[in-house]
Amino acid sequence: MGGDIDPLRSRLPVTLVTGFLGSGKTTLIGRLLRHPSMRRVAVIINEAGEIGIDHDIVAMSSEQVSLLANGCLCCTVRTDLQETLRALFGERRAGVIPDFDRVVIETSGLADPAPALQTLVTDSMLAAQYRPDGVVTLVDAVHGARQLVEQEEARKQVALADLLLVTKDDLAAPGQVVALREDLRELNAQAEVRQVRLGEIGPQELVGFGPGSARVEAGNARFLGALLRDGGPGPDAPDSPGYLGGHRPGRLHAGIRTASLRFDRPFSWPVFAEAMQAILHLRGQDVLRVKGIVDIDGGPVVVQGVQHILHPPLRLDRWPGADRGSRLVWITRGMDVAAIRGMFLATQALGAAGPR
């Protein structure tokens, strides 16, 4: 253990909870606020009235912040999320509000989560104190499939998710849940899909998606586990269409698909960055999400991005497993995966010949 700071560990992890109207988000947040292990968690909600916080669970409160009996801080979002997050940190440092170790944000039902994720990375004041940990998206088993076809925001919420929670499966017709799970897999082959009823899920299930540390040992299991699973030693999986493939009519989700790419030769950082930049310049809007572990001159570097914004690259202290290949998972819209692959290979070939 050296004398330097871990670039991620000291930043407060932020979980976004998204979900379309009627998906049970309010129920889930309401139950979360009452959960006994929510001590030192700040929850930012849109509208206190909807959640229905009973007076008997409130220990202290002001117009915008309540300290609940379980030690959870419940805050109503003010003019915008940036201002709310800045104020929360400032007031906590001044001792005005109690301490918190993580933040859960309930986004509005119609929101595209991408701007909120990008804000956490690009606002230098917020990026110094917070880090995006993950996106949890709720999908209604009854209406979800239709919303995914009709609503661009719903597709984005699914594509950007780290965990997909299918709600109200008890109200759905037989077969509906199976079909919905297929749709979700098609839009986002990365995220775990689980069924929950009445928001019954523990706070610990909603955290630990992002790389929380540059030290492989220090709590990266969930993030690295997903990469290891998806990038296994097999050949590239350029498309993951599910067992019915593209054959189900009416299920076209604007060409959104998940693809895994693998490269066995190490990159230099300039070569990798050039290829990435070219792709994001040309098609940033269609790169809904990219994440992976890349071999940069023999060392592992975690790369993550949402649309045209990349998180700062994170050099890990060691390889998390025996596999030292570069593995990148892409969730894209209408993009030719072979072309992405070709861009990296071509840049690598050109870069290897010239000065580095």
Add this chain to the structure above:
Amino acid sequence: MSELQFAAPSSRADREMAHNMRLIAHHELAGFGGLGEGIAMQKTRDGRRVLWLAHESAPKNFTALDVTDPRAPKLIVQTELPHMKVRSNSLEISGDLMAVAYQVQAPGMKPAGFDLFDIGRPEAPRLISHFDCSGPHSRGVHALWFVDGQYVHLAGGAPDFQPHNPLDDQCYRIVDVRDPARPVECGRWWYPGTRVGDAEPQPARLPPAFDSGFRAHNTNVYPQRPDRAYVGYLDGGAFVLDIADPSDIRVVSSWNHSPPFNGFVHTVMPLFDRGLWVVSDECVQDDGKDWPKLVWMVDARDERNPVPIGTFPMPPVEVFGRRGGRYGAHNLHENLPAEVSFRSETLIAGTFFNAGVRVFDTSDPFAVREVAYYVPKAPPLSPAGAIQLNDLYVDDRRLVYTVDRFAGGLYVLEMNL
């Protein structure tokens, strides 16, 4: 920015505050929880870790705790001072030798100097020798540095040292302890013009409200530069001295922020790989009366021309200024060249009295970031009514040991960094 105000009183001193630090143990030292600015860790020959702590004031001299298991510190020895008008305040160890400072309340009193102990058996420290600094104008030794087993560098008076102003009695002295039974002085430096008989004019003093004197405080010498002493000289500022020939000490450079600031430069800590000095002040007045007392980042790539480039961010004075007792900078963890000491060129930790212990990432020296803090709740019976964290030590396990000046004793903390 609008406020998130609670109706309840804000920032109460009876409430703990924590960010990226977690309390794993608290020890009240058998009711004598007022500690000075001497903390050192010994790795004993049988593999234990023993933390040695100098008390802030009489009746106790020093206490040793076994912190091999940091979650369960065990008190193994606690010693008494000979009378109530002497304090130890500072200690350091090197191998199985420990040097303990003694400062008296008025010039002429004894014991004023330092003791050397053999701590090979930590349960039974054995006195080897006493180095006497007492004299008609001397209050003895306030702080000392002892890391190489050979030389004790200290801030102290001397029998033959007569200052113009009684506040200027403690100069920088080097004592050769290669024969621990017979310590002998081998070098001395003082601020020119402060000693009776100096050819130089007396230095201009700060206004009476802030005149703390021209005295040495921390006198650090590191193995990377055995020919340099990094000295905080209170109202005289920060000094780097060439000590290649201890009998002929010369000034390499100095830097002082006061005036217009309010004096009391305490520590000058070099970051050798980066050409930087971290300079800390000491807050010495309650209720924010001498605010701001800060930690400074100084560019010293050319040690002859130190240039201040920033200060460490501090929490709002509106919040802490009147929280009880002192609020401002004091001790830093000084990257001691010891096997069990944490050493970092970028992560710097310090104590700030009622604002607790705070850790900074200095990777960008122009924009130092606060990355962790722990502010204990006010210890019961503390006359300040708030915590007053005085000193700290960080070990190679990245555990932080910090002490209260009046009553709280020892706090052991984990960092999440």
